[in-house]
Amino acid sequence: xxxxxxxxxxxxxxxxxxxxxxxxxxxxxxxxxxxxxxxxxxxxxxxxxxxxxxxxxxxxxxxxxxxxxxxxxxxxxxxxxxxxxxxxxxxxxxxxxxxxxxxxxxxxxxxxxxxxxxxxxxxxxxxxxxxxxxxxxxxxxxxxxxxxxxxxxxxxxxxxxxxxxxxxxxxxxxxxxxxxxxxxxxxxxxx
Numbered sequence: 486x487x488x489x490x491x492x493x494x495x496x497x498x499x500x501x502x503x504x505x506x507x508x509x510x511x512x513x514x515x516x517x518x519x520x521x522x523x524x525x526x527x528x529x530x531x532x533x534x535x536x537x538x539x540x541x542x543x544x545x546x547x548x549x550x551x552x553x554x555x556x557x558x559x560x561x562x563x564x565x566x567x568x569x570x571x572x573x574x575x576x577x578x579x580x581x582x583x584x585x586x587x588x589x590x591x592x593x594x595x596x597x598x599x600x601x602x603x604x605x606x607x608x609x610x611x612x613x614x615x616x617x618x619x620x621x622x623x624x625x626x627x628x629x630x631x632x633x634x635x636x637x638x639x640x641x642x643x644x645x646x647x648x649x650x651x652x653x654x655x656x657x658x659x660x661x662x663x664x665x666x667x668x669x670x671x672x673x674x675x676x
Contacts, residue, residue: 490574491515491529492515494529494578495511495606496604496606498529498551502531507535508533509531509534509607511531511606514526514527514528514529515606515608527577532588534583540582552572553571554569554577566581587613587653590613591613594609595607611633620653620662627665630666641675
């Protein structure tokens with residue numbers, strides 16, 4: 486998938502989210518373009534803070550603008566906290582309905598990424614991107630983490646990364662995530 490098409494889709498989604506008025510930030514491949522080693526991405530992932538009380542309003546507003554990727558998209562979103570959409574151009578949009586403390590902190594720490602064409606996208610911080618990626622813990626995520634560590638280096642707040650990832654690792658019951666992340670921090674001389 487063409488990176489400019491994904492960025493265009495992300496910008497289109499951000500315009501709708503601004504209209505809805507709920508706090509949000511892009512995570513995943515879009516944030517990797519900003520903080521890590523740019524790579525091919527086929528979708529745009531965003532976290533929107535709904536605190537459960539705005540789930541239906543957000544789902545309805547976005548389903549009025551974007552095509553669902555499954556016939557039960559609204560019900561699926563309300564049950565699983567992820568709204569799966571597609572732009573008219575076929576770009577997948579994954580909208581996480583956020584409410585847990587880490588998601589709230591991630592959105593609060595987000596900042597705008599100025600694009601070369603004058604537009605801007607609100608992305609999570611480099612530290613929060615590492616936490617999101619470590620929690621997901623797929624091989625592609627570990628490659629992305631390495632890219633962020635290499636590109637951002639000593640500018641990273643490693644104490645914040647550890648503070649945010651530790652309770653998530655406990656929640657997921659996968660201590661190997663923290664072990665692997667610590668090893669990567671040591672290799673990058675960020676321990």
